[in-house]
Amino acid sequence: MSWLTHSGMTPQDVIIFGGAVVLALILVMIAFATGANQSKQRLKRVTQISQNGDARTGGPTAVNVRRATADSSIAALDYMIKRWLPNPQKMRGRLLRTGRRISLGQYLAFCFTLAAVAAIAVKMFVGIPFVACLLIGIVVGLGMPHMVIGIMGGRRQNKFNALFPEGIDLIVRGLKSGLPASESIRVVGQEIGDPVGVEFREVSDQIKFGKTMTDALWSVAPRIDTPEFRFFIISLSIQQETGGNLAETLENLGQVLRKRKTLKLKIKALSSEAKASAYIIGSLPFLMFGILMTLNYGYASQLYTDPRGIILVGCGFVSYAIGIGTMAKMVRFDV
Secondary structure, X not given: OHHHHHHOOOHHHHHHHHHHHHHHHHHHHHHHHHHHHHHHHHHHHHHHHHHOXXXXXXXXXXXXXXXOOOOOOOHHHHHHHHHHOOOHHHHHHHHHOOXXXXXHHHHHHHHHHHHHHHHHHHHHHOOOOHHHHHHHHHHHHHHHHHHHHHHHHHHXXXXXXXXXXXXXXXXXHHHHOOOOHHXXXXXXXHHOOXXXXXXXXHHHHHHXXXXXXXXXXXXXXXXXXXXXXXXXXHXXXXXXXXXXXXXXXXXXXXXXXXXXXXXXXXXXXXOHHHHHHHHHHHHHHXXXXXXXXXXXXXXXXXXXXXXXXXXXXXXXXHHHHHHHHHHHHHOOOOO
């Protein structure tokens, strides 16, 4: 038990942290396992309905077509999301933009698990007070998944914008050859790579099920959430209301999107020097701390062993965050 004394943990802390980790892992396992079981049950039910009717009545089985709105298969977690979580619709939109089937319940269960693991790791290896470990765990558990989801969504949007002008050109060629707009959209879904292809296939399927083209496009817009795609939808909507040459309108739109992309690349090149400076300045505190830890461990360790050093580190991180945020705002331009 010498490691407990060295880390400053008591047996009660170990029991509390261990119970939190076990509970979090159970929540994650239940969230993912029940999701898979529900998929299997839906597939089995569809197969039974397609093959046979109700065995007791000999007639067709009544099917519940009401849309499922649960964010988690765990009733308590789903209630907490709907009752206490602020603005859950915005979080659902962020998860949709990743292109992956991640429910809000699974995301929150993972955040809770990561927060517990981070708090335990800080308590074991650093030995700071319990409240500070808890605060650090909450910051890591909420901040890191939020950042990862944002990066995944941004990469997918950038990939969509890179392929989208090619999809518009394909629609224009289809319209000029006499194909209707819905058929041209279906061709884009088959010929263009993902994520453009998968979204246009979804639009084509919804049109087949009776939705109008505008409604089908707006239904997939939350998963894209780019100005380029909204320009495309608005152009189609205006053309349907006022008439005109749709091929020429979309051709002009494709040229505008390519010019926007060129302008963004120019801005990226011009701001690269400022970004490089921000990376260097932002990494200097950590590099210098690592050098001091290597040369004089006893001197540098006072920053996280002495309460006054912990306060200074906290103030330093706040100043660091403000500076990095300011520099990031300076080098980001909206086109």
